[in-house]
Amino acid sequence: AKIRVGLLFGGRSGEHEVSINSAAAIAQALQIGENGSKYDILPVYIQKNGVWLAGDTASKVLETKTPLSTEDTNPSQLWQFPPQVQEVEVWVPVLHGPNGEDGTIQGLLRLMQVPFVGSGVLGSAVGMDKIAMKMAFAQAGLPQVKYRAVERSQVWSNPCIFPKLCDEIEADLGYPCFVKPANLGSSVGIAKVRSHSELETALDSAASYDRRIVIEAGVNARELECAVLGNDNPKASVVGEVTFEGDFYDYETKYTEGRSQIHIPANLPDKIVTQIQEMAIQAFKTVDAAGLARVDFFYVEETEEIYLNEINTLPGFTKFSMYPQLWKATGINFEQLVDQLVQFALEK
Ligand code: ATP
Ligand code: MG
Ligand code: MG
Ligand code: MG
Structure with a gap:
């Protein structure tokens, strides 16, 4: 049957x-x-x-x-x-x-x-909340950009504390920095800010999306992504790159045809590819992911620095999405991939 x-x-x-x-x-x-x-x-x-x-x-x-x-x-x-x-x-x-x-x-x-199919309660929750995720990655020794976590109440409740908080963030992280609601995706609610007043506005706006907010130091870097598949012995795909016109990879850029390009495999030294694949698997295990995840990185070419940006436990999955395209280039086509995911769910 x-x-x-x-x-x-x-x-x-x-x-x-x-x-x-x-x-x-x-x-x-x-x-x-x-x-x-x-x-x-x-x-x-x-x-x-x-x-x-x-x-x-x-x-x-x-x-x-x-x-x-x-x-x-x-x-x-x-x-x-x-x-x-x-x-x-x-x-x-x-x-x-x-x-x-x-x-x-x-x-x-x-x-x-x-x-x-996919991660259980813990892996999904830790992978979704950017603050919990960053804490777990930090504990595992995975490299990340400098960041601060703040709560909505710090942004909204006391008008005397808020400007001071912005001064501190500015001194800590500098500009540009990225303000993100902790629990969203597709770049929804994310702002790139370049001044004290933009920082205030962005924090206020992020607070309307989420109780928890992350602010990250901005890096000027290539954006690389790696797909992970499996349960207890997960495998990493080849590494892909996203390029786009514009300020950052925001919602419009992600979902408007022709605004962004994916390159598979990314043009990288073998050493960097291996490091990214190892870090992707480590990130997967650190949050207790299962089945599938797409792990996103920043790569600063000049200094060969790699920063782990995030894990997505249910990445975009159209025919053109990065996750299935990465597996296709690694030798698993779309139909085989979906079949394997169902089989991994059944064996969990
Ligand atoms: P996804 O759709 O992949 O789930 P997301 O909503 O979780 O995305 P992020 O991946 O955290 O959001 O950030 C979205 C984009 O914003 C990144 O792809 C990148 O272009 C830009 N960005 C985010 N953080 C930084 C940073 N610290 N330095 C430079 N660019 C950044
Ligand atoms: Mg995400
Ligand atoms: Mg996402
Ligand atoms: Mg992302």
Whole structure:
């Protein structure tokens, strides 16, 4: 009998649309070739209000790649899962950002006692929160840019403390620096700042996205990414590079066709490639990731310095996304990759 795969997508996140695109590609890959005779897919769409829908409505969202508009949520709807959910034998969560990449869905699936692709509760949560992630990486001795963590309450509550806090950050990190909400993705809410007044504005804005905020010293560096696949003995892919016009790799640059390019493999000395692959696996293990992750780096060519930027435990997964492209260049095509991920979930 075929294995019943629950494809979970959409979600209560700023990356809802990205998730639909990733899920459409994965759904297709699960239906063709050998995968088609192995797997039977149940698409399950999580609306922007958090309500789960299965069946034809979910399939339609995948086909049209268009989110459904939502009405106000009745809290009781949030616990009314579609009945087909009970038949799922393995889940493929394709949710990016909050309420999907951060351990919340992983906790729910674990309570259901059904295996799922990707990191568990701990790996997802540590990988999502940039402050927790940086602390874990620091403890593991992984190189990172200089940073500060601040709380929303420091930004908003006391008008006397805030300017002083900005003075301190300025003295510590200099300009440019990057202000980031700790728990988002796709560059949502991130600002590159170059002055005291921009710093104040950016912190105030970041505080509206998240209770926890990170400020990092800016580096002028190449951006490299490495894909990791596996559970207890994870493997690293070849290394890729992202280039783009513009100030930094912001949301618009990421998702506007033609604004950024990926280069696989990146043109790098072998020694640097090896170091990045080792660091990617170390980062994966440090946060207790599983299944898949994309690990992002900054590389300063002149000094040969490598800084670990972040781990993404549910990276973008369209045909054109970096993660599947890195594996393709390493010898695992899209269909094989999706199959391996499901198999890693079943063996976990
Ligand atoms: P993703 O979509 O990969 O999850 P994210 O929202 O987690 O991204 P980051 O990767 O932390 O965000 O930062 C987004 C982009 O901002 C980087 O790719 C880079 O272009 C720029 N950037 C972030 N931090 C720095 C830094 N310290 N120095 C230089 N550029 C930076
Ligand atoms: Mg990220
Ligand atoms: Mg992300
Ligand atoms: Mg990133």
